[in-house]
Amino acid sequence: MNEPKDRNNHEKVVDVLNSLMVINNDRVEGYDTAAKETDDGDLKITFLKFKSNSEKIQGELRKEIQFLNGEQSDNTKLSGKLFRIWMDLKAVLAANKRQTILKSCEQGESVAIETYKNVLEKELDILSIQQKTMIQNQLNVIIENAKEIKLKHQIEEIKS
Numbered sequence: 001m002n003e004p005k006d007r008n009n010h011e012k013v014v015d016v017l018n019s020l021m022v023i024n025n026d027r028v029e030g031y032d033t034a035a036k037e038t039d040d041g042d043l044k045i046t047f048l049k050f051k052s053n054s055e056k057i058q059g060e061l062r063k064e065i066q067f068l069n070g071e072q073s074d075n076t077k078l079s080g081k082l083f084r085i086w087m088d089l090k091a092v093l094a095a096n097k098r099q100t101i102l103k104s105c106e107q108g109e110s111v112a113i114e115t116y117k118n119v120l121e122k123e124l125d126i127l128s129i130q131q132k133t134m135i136q137n138q139l140n141v142i143i144e145n146a147k148e149i150k151l152k153h154q155i156e157e158i159k160s
Contacts, residue, residue: 009126010059014070018125018137021073023112027054027142032102042099046152047105057138064131069138075115099160102153109146116142 002008031051035044065072124132 010068011070012123012126013131014065014068016119016126017061017065017070019115020074020119020138021049021058021065022075023115024054024061025073025075025137025146027051027108027112028058030105034105038098038101040098043101044150046148050105050149052074053141053145057141059112060134060138080115099153099156102149102156105149106146106153109142113139113146 028051031047031054035051035127037045038044062072116135120132120135120139127135
């Protein structure tokens with residue numbers, strides 16, 4: 001399917017794809033938490049849609065890792081776990097729960113975008129054209145999700 005340019009970089013490509021898998025594991029768990037934390041129907045729908053987007057991305061990454069005979073990471077980043085704990089705590093303590101959840105999600109998406117951009121900037125020489133395209137398409141989805149979250153957050157800031 002999408003063989004790396006240099007077979008010597010095989011393990012490195014799997015590592016790179018697994019780093020993106022970990023980010024999306026965090027996104028799935030984060031949006032699942034956000035959907036559970038909000039009582040607002042519109043946010044719940046948005047968060048479940050973004051969770052679904054992340055699960056689709058996970059499937060693409062999983063398929064590519066399996067094609068490369070690599071082992072897929074089911075882990076989350078420690079920062080992702082801390083992000084979810086912090087979001088839980090802030091949601092309980094916050095006067096404007098909706099705004100707090102949106103801000104936490106916005107911060108999480110910033111980390112995901114930064115990770116994807118770093119991969120595309122630093123790992124271009126080891127990725128196949130198909131892998132680069134897949135990663136860029138995934139980044140585009142995450143950027144669109146982030147824009148929607150940011151817009152909702154800005155609207156909440158105007159209201160308060």
